[in-house]
Amino acid sequence: MTINGTAARAAYRAPLRAALLAAVLAGCATALLARAQGLESLPPRGSAAVVPGAPVPATGATVLARAAQAVGIRRCYPAVDQVSARMLAGTQHADVALDWDRQDPDGEAFFALAGLGYADTSAVLSLTTVPAPAGGCTILVERVSSASLPCKAVAAAELRDYKGTPLVRAVTVYVNPGRPRETVTLVDAPPACLIIRRQVRFRWGAGQ
Numbered sequence: 217m218t219i220n221g222t223a224a225r226a227a228y229r230a231p232l233r234a235a236l237l238a239a240v241l242a243g244c245a246t247a248l249l250a251r252a253q254g255l256e257s258l259p260p261r262g263s264a265a266v267v268p269g270a271p272v273p274a275t276g277a278t279v280l281a282r283a284a285q286a287v288g289i290r291r292c293y294p295a296v297d298q299v300s301a302r303m304l305a306g307t308q309h310a311d312v313a314l315d316w317d318r319q320d321p322d323g324e325a326f327f328a329l330a331g332l333g334y335a336d337t338s339a340v341l342s343l344t345t346v347p348a349p350a351g352g353c354t355i356l357v358e359r360v361s362s363a364s365l366p367c368k369a370v371a372a373a374e375l376r377d378y379k380g381t382p383l384v385r386a387v388t389v390y391v392n393p394g395r396p397r398e399t400v401t402l403v404d405a406p407p408a409c410l411i412i413r414r415q416v417r418f419r420w421g422a423g424q
Contacts, residue, residue, distance in 0.1 A: 278304045280312050280330055280343070287314060288321035292345035292353040295420055296326070299357055303341050309333035323347060337361070352422030359413045367402040367409040375400060 277285070280300040284293060304310050311331045317324035330341040339361040346354045363370050371380060371390065378390035378400060386404040397417060403410035 277301075279310050280304065280328055280341075283312050283314055284326060284328065287316050287326075289316070289326050289345070290322050291347045292326060292355075292421075295345055295353050295355050296328070296343065299343060299355065300330075300341075303343075303357070303359065304330070304332065307332045307334060348419045348422065350419065350422065352419035355415075355417045355420050357415045359411075361411050361413075362405075362408045363411060364408055366406075367404045370402060370409045370411065 277297055278300040281293070281297040284296045289296060309331075310333065313329045315327040325344060325346045328341075328343045330343070332339040332341055339359060342356075342358040342360070344356040348354055367388065371378070371388075375390045375392075377394070378392045380388045380390045380402075382388050383401075388402050390400040390402065392398065395415075398413070398415045401412040401414070403412070
């Protein structure tokens, strides 16, 4: 489908293309670090009404939100809409690949991968939503980007309040006690540093 001149391609269980990850590693350090200051993509729990089966407005929605609507996502649409609006802000181009249950699109998990094109760099957004049995949606958001700096320099500049824990060689996970549902993983890939920001929210949209 084509939405406002931007292609939304459905991906059917295809592996992630190496070219997409390579595009991530071509970032500009200054602009990228400015965008990496906290994922801050998930709106507060209970901040929007989630009504199963309700009509979904699409005016002004992002290419990702419109694609989700087109395949039948309704219960978790408010989450997709708000997360994608924040994460796609400032992009010059966005391309999405989707996977969903064709028999029950609104009752099962929805998976989206978006390539984010900026003026001088690229990044990847991964979004998963799952309707929660008790109401609301469970959300997993990951943003993959890079900086043309050593990971130690990225951590010193952006993660001073985080505690780092090495996983394996060249891979360190950082957590902040004030953001218990968010992790930042830095992967040394000289001459760049791969930055993976991950945030989870359970039962978003459900009543308190």
